[in-house]
Amino acid sequence: xSKKRHTAEEIVAKLRQxxxxxxxxxxxxxxxxxxxxxxxxxxxxxxxxxxLKSDQxxxxxxxxxxxxxxxxxxxxxxxxxxxxxxxxxxKLLSPARRRACVEHVRAELGLSERRVCRVLGQHxxxxxxxxxxxxxxxxLTADIIALALQYGRYGYRRITALLREAGWLxxxxxxxxxxxxxxxxxxxxxxxxxxxxxxxxxxxxxxPEYPNHVWSYxxxxxxxxxxxxxxxxxxIDEFTRECLAIRVNRKLKAxxxxxxxxxxxxxxxxxGHIRSDNGSEFAAKAVREWITAVGAKTAYxxxxxxxxNGYCESFNSKLRDELLKGEVFYTLKEAQIVIExxxxxxxxxxxxxxxxxxxxxxxxxxxxxxxxxxxxxxxxAVAPRPIMH
Numbered sequence: 069x070s071k072k073r074h075t076a077e078e079i080v081a082k083l084r085q086x087x088x089x090x091x092x093x094x095x096x097x098x099x100x101x102x103x104x105x106x107x108x109x110x111x112x113x114x115x116x117x118x119x120l121k122s123d124q125x126x127x128x129x130x131x132x133x134x135x136x137x138x139x140x141x142x143x144x145x146x147x148x149x150x151x152x153x154x155x156x157x158x159k160l161l162s163p164a165r166r167r168a169c170v171e172h173v174r175a176e177l178g179l180s181e182r183r184v185c186r187v188l189g190q191h192x193x194x195x196x197x198x199x200x201x202x203x204x205x206x207x208l209t210a211d212i213i214a215l216a217l218q219y220g221r222y223g224y225r226r227i228t229a230l231l232r233e234a235g236w237l238x239x240x241x242x243x244x245x246x247x248x249x250x251x252x253x254x255x256x257x258x259x260x261x262x263x264x265x266x267x268x269x270x271x272x273x274x275x276p277e278y279p280n281h282v283w284s285y286x287x288x289x290x291x292x293x294x295x296x297x298x299x300x301x302x303x304i305d306e307f308t309r310e311c312l313a314i315r316v317n318r319k320l321k322a323x324x325x326x327x328x329x330x331x332x333x334x335x336x337x338x339x340g341h342i343r344s345d346n347g348s349e350f351a352a353k354a355v356r357e358w359i360t361a362v363g364a365k366t367a368y369x370x371x372x373x374x375x376x377n378g379y380c381e382s383f384n385s386k387l388r389d390e391l392l393k394g395e396v397f398y399t400l401k402e403a404q405i406v407i408e409x410x411x412x413x414x415x416x417x418x419x420x421x422x423x424x425x426x427x428x429x430x431x432x433x434x435x436x437x438x439x440x441x442x443x444x445x446x447x448x449a450v451a452p453r454p455i456m457h
Contacts, residue, residue, distance in 0.1 A: 076129060079113050086110065140265075150177060150188045162245075164199065166190040208238065209246050216252050221390045223254050229419035229426070274341060274367050276307035282367070283312070284343040284380040287320065288387060293398045300407065301328060302387065306343070306379040309420055310315070310428040312336070314411050316404045322352035333362060343367040343377055386414075 074082075089099035095157045100110045154173045166188055173184045185192050202208075211234070215227050222230075224247040227238040276282040285303040292298060301315040301324065315328045329342075342359060344350040346368050359366055369376035391410045397403040419425035 076117065079117050083110075083113055083117060086395065106355070138270070147183075148187050151179070151184055155225070163190070164195050167195055170195055176298060205246075208242075209250065211236070212243060212246055213250060213252070216247075219390070220394065221254060224252075225421070226419045226425065228418075233417075234310075235418075261308075271407055274343070276305075279305060279308050280337055280339045282306045282341045283339045284377055285325075286345065286377060286380045286384060287347065288384050288392075290392050290397070292400065292403065293396055296398075298400055298403060300387075301325065302380060302383060303328065303332065304380055304383050305339075305428075308428050309379070309383075309423060310415050311383060311411050314407055316400070316407055318400065320349065322349050322355050325349055325355055326358050329359070338363050341365045341367045343369065343378060343380075345369050346371050 069393045082105070085103055086096070086099040089102055090096060094102075097107070100107055103110075105113075109331060133360055151173050154176050155169050170184050170190055171180065173179065173188070174181060177184075181195065182192065184190075185195055208231075209234070211231060212224075212227060214231055215222070219230075224244045225240055227247070228238065230387075231243065274282060282305075283303060284306055285301060288300045288302060289297055290300070296314060296318070298318050299311070299320045301320050303312045303314075304310065305312060312332055313326060313328055317324065342364055344366070349355070351368065356366060374381050387407075387410070391407065394427065395406060397406065415429040416427050417430075418427055420428055
């Protein structure tokens with residue numbers, strides 16, 4: 069038979085009963101026997117609950133429960149702090165990083181998966197789910213790394229466009245995940261500056277509306293390995309974003325500008341407008357008269373306002389960022405060949421963000437003509453059967 073476990077209220081009532089019995093003249097031993105406990109139990113109760121009343125015992129139990137709750141809260145906060153301290157620094161944005169972090173904390177602190185997942189904000193189903201790796205993950209990763217090595221200034225969006233051109237059926241989110249997983253990153257360029265927005269800028273007055281409507285041209289300078297300077301004349305079609313020509317030479321004057329334009333006018337026709345800055349090569353009297361004579365119009369930007377020639381300035385920055393900053397030219401001829409190859413790549417292969425990540429002038433692939441089918445051998449002539457009447 070199991071012993072009865074008394075509550076605090078029952079203990080206080082029995083102690084009060086002993087006090088009443090002793091007040092009536094009975095001895096303490098008789099009173100203890102009357103309540104049905106041993107003397108050891110009575111004196112232990114008296115040392116713990118002596119002098120208390122029922123309402124005081126109830127309040128004591130509430131205080132003990134509150135104390136236990138606070139101690140558990142402090143213990144939980146301390147444990148949560150230990151979990152967060154043991155976890156990786158920074159934000160755990162991806163489920164894979166959270167999964168690895170949960171396993172690390174469990175191994176270090178010996179806590180339950182439920183507790184660690186609650187503190188780190190990881191759902192338990194996500195923690196227990198085994199990520200399925202596609203069969204072509206390794207091949208796709210290798211192609212992404214190869215393209216990133218080949219085109220060091222391209223981000224994952226432009227790499228995605230190149231992968232699709234190569235035949236991959238992949239979206240940019242998957243490429244971005246692999247891009248971050250492999251630690252690929254395009255180095256940050258200089259911060260952009262805000263515009264001054266002159267009210268009468270030519271870029272506000274004139275917008276390209278169709279191919280050969282507005283051409284723009286500008287000069288870019290660089291140096292060969294021996295320190296000698298050379299110049300590049302860049303001509304682009306603002307509507308199609310195609311680079312029409314890049315003339316590379318040590319010196320380029322107004323005569324050279326006319327020479328390049330004349331070749332393009334013969335090949336592509338005369339554009340409606342030609343936009344440029346007010347440099348001496350573009351504002352020369354010979355250039356203006358020649359452009360007017362062939363039927364085109366000039367559109368000069370305001371002095372000190374390069375943003376008004378934004379299409380060509382954007383192209384110049386891409387040329388410098390993707391080619392000139394990473395190449396050492398030992399001779400002028402080498403510079404001419406490498407820059408011309410890059411121009412063809414820019415027009416036919418490089419995805420352009422403003423064109424939906426399509427190249428400005430992709431190459432047309434001509435399929436081989438269908439081979440004529442061999443004629444079947446002639447069947448021998450058969451005499452018609454006689455008709456029976």
